[in-house]
């Protein structure tokens with residue numbers, strides 16, 4: 001921004017006054033130079049704003065490397081809950097939540113309190129099974145949520161039990177804006193883009209189709225991508241591949257349906273081509289599941305939430321940093 005003040009400094013200089021007293025041609029050359037300088041600074045400022053609107057307005061960063069995306073895979077038993085946190089140095093973070101664990105516990109709210117979350121920008125429910133919607137009523141009741149996002153099949157609360165009913169009552173009571181999405185929707189969390197890749201089709205709200213209808217999210221920050229698949233099945237994976245082969249590539253893949261054999265097909269693994277994977281599973285028995293074994297066979301290191309919360313950090317350029325309660329690894333991606 002200081003660049004824009006430079007012409008004012010120039011005009012205040014004695015040299016400029018002297019220049020005015022000289023021949024017209026010299027004044028014109030000087031004026032032309034000043035005009036060129038002003039235009040150059042204006043373009044430079046516009047470019048800075050385009051690259052980093054938050055930084056331009058004083059939500060200041062010292063360099064690109066202090067923008068950080070953290071994806072927290074919570075240890076919530078055989079269930080899913082993922083917190084997406086985007087932070088800029090000197091700014092408050094913004095958050096998205098993808099699923100809220102199983103019923104009968106408070107781990108998700110406890111974790112959000114621990115992170116000092118004040119507001120959730122987006123709350124995504126991938127599909128209305130209890131191991132994904134479980135603690136949403138408590139989360140929606142306890143935090144400011146700017147938008148609740150799910151697929152339209154999740155509205156059939158009568159069918160999905162008391163927790164689902166409670167969830168929609170809170171959405172209504174608090175006036176939380178909500179949105180039903182399918183493939184093609186896009187959300188912005190700071191400078192992180194969240195693309196909804198699936199479901200590609202409306203698979204209906206029959207119990208047997210709910211996993212197919214899972215929201216599939218591609219979370220992208222600069223050169224890094226995370227693919228979060230809910231409980232999407234190999235049928236959904238086939239449709240995802242047909243719909244957008246190039247969108248699927250990710251550095252990190254959350255294995256579908258807790259590592260079950262009906263998800264994470266070999267073909268899907270080839271298209272995603274992850275460097276690392278996360279398995280949301282409650283106990284070591286889950287690690288015998290075929291989807292998980294396929295990922296291992298593909299040569300992908302898999303971090304498991306049954307070992308603790310898995311926290312993945314990236315500046316969007318460097319390799320992912322991955323930590324669990326028991327292990328840490330740098331340079332996985």
Ligand SMILES: [Zn+2]
Pocket residue numbers: 079080129131132230231257258
């Ligand atoms: Zn599940």
